[in-house]
Amino acid sequence: MQQKNIVVIGSSGHGKVVADILSHMPEYRLAGFIDTNKEKGTRCFGALTVLGNEADLPALMAAQQISGGIVAIGDNWIRSQVVAKIQAIAPAFAFINAIHPSAVISDTASIGTGNLIAANAVINTGAVIGHHCIINTMACIEHDNRMDDYASVAPRVVTGGNVSIGAYTAVSIGAVVKHGISIGEQSLIGAGAVVLKPVDAFSTWYGVPARKMGERKAGDKYL
Numbered sequence: 001m002q003q004k005n006i007v008v009i010g011s012s013g014h015g016k017v018v019a020d021i022l023s024h025m026p027e028y029r030l031a032g033f034i035d036t037n038k039e040k041g042t043r044c045f046g047a048l049t050v051l052g053n054e055a056d057l058p059a060l061m062a063a064q065q066i067s068g069g070i071v072a073i074g075d076n077w078i079r080s081q082v083v084a085k086i087q088a089i090a091p092a093f094a095f096i097n098a099i100h101p102s103a104v105i106s107d108t109a110s111i112g113t114g115n116l117i118a119a120n121a122v123i124n125t126g127a128v129i130g131h132h133c134i135i136n137t138m139a140c141i142e143h144d145n146r147m148d149d150y151a152s153v154a155p156r157v158v159t160g161g162n163v164s165i166g167a168y169t170a171v172s173i174g175a176v177v178k179h180g181i182s183i184g185e186q187s188l189i190g191a192g193a194v195v196l197k198p199v200d201a202f203s204t205w206y207g208v209p210a211r212k213m214g215e216r217k218a219g220d221k222y223l
């Protein structure tokens with residue numbers, strides 16, 4: 001099999017998780033990391049190092065035959081900004097999905113590009129996942145869910161059927177979302193929440209049952 005040379009953008013703990021998943025995908029050879037906040041040459045995952053920053057991408061792609069990769073930044077808003085920057089600097093960069101081999105994904109689910117689908121995640125029949133989403137370890141996205149671009153579900157999140165999660169919205173660790181619930185864009189569901197009512201856009205909800213605890217605006221921090 002002809003391996004594709006790729007990079008991971010972002011070398012934090014989340015970047016390491018993505019690198020680990022990619023090490024189980026034989027179609028890819030991870031060349032290293034791109035990170036604006038670390039020195040070139042910094043070791044990040046085994047022998048893999050930071051190769052440069054986003055501005056270095058066009059030269060790196062040419063020199064190392066790098067075809068693309070994935071942005072591994074946990075904050076949904078910052079991830080979207082970095083994707084936009086790469087699209088402008090390196091239009092040929094092809095965003096890939098990092099999917100752990102233990103993830104169970106229905107053949108009838110639709111998955112965009114640039115997504116992270118971590119170990120033991122389940123994506124059930126009829127689910128539609130946009131681009132650059134995170135479906136983290138052991139998360140369960142049930143049948144006919146919709147996740148819009150840049151949305152994320154943390155480890156052990158469970159949704160019922162026909163849930164929708166709006167663009168940039170983060171559902172935090174261990175939260176449970178009742179079937180049929182719609183969560184608007186740019187919202188934040190706190191750790192361990194049990195969401196029983198529709199969640200409006202640009203809001204923070206947590207608790208059991210989850211209640212609205214605040215308002216958000218685009219670019220507010222997620223964690």
Ligand SMILES: CC(C)(COP(=O)(O)OP(=O)(O)OC[C@H]1O[C@@H](n2cnc3c(N)ncnc32)[C@H](O)[C@@H]1OP(=O)(O)O)[C@@H](O)C(=O)NCCC(=O)NCCS
Nearest residue numbers: 154155171172173188189190191192193205206207222223
């Ligand atoms: C929801 C959340 C963003 C709120 O953060 P915050 O606004 O900084 O809230 P604070 O830490 O100031 O806490 C305010 C109060 O709400 C409570 N609270 C905070 N998060 C809560 C939650 N998820 N469930 C219930 N109560 C919560 C705190 O105990 C505190 O109560 P107190 O005033 O009686 O002491 C955050 O607590 C959270 O759940 N983050 C998710 C983290 C996560 O999933 N990480 C893993 C990513 S892989």
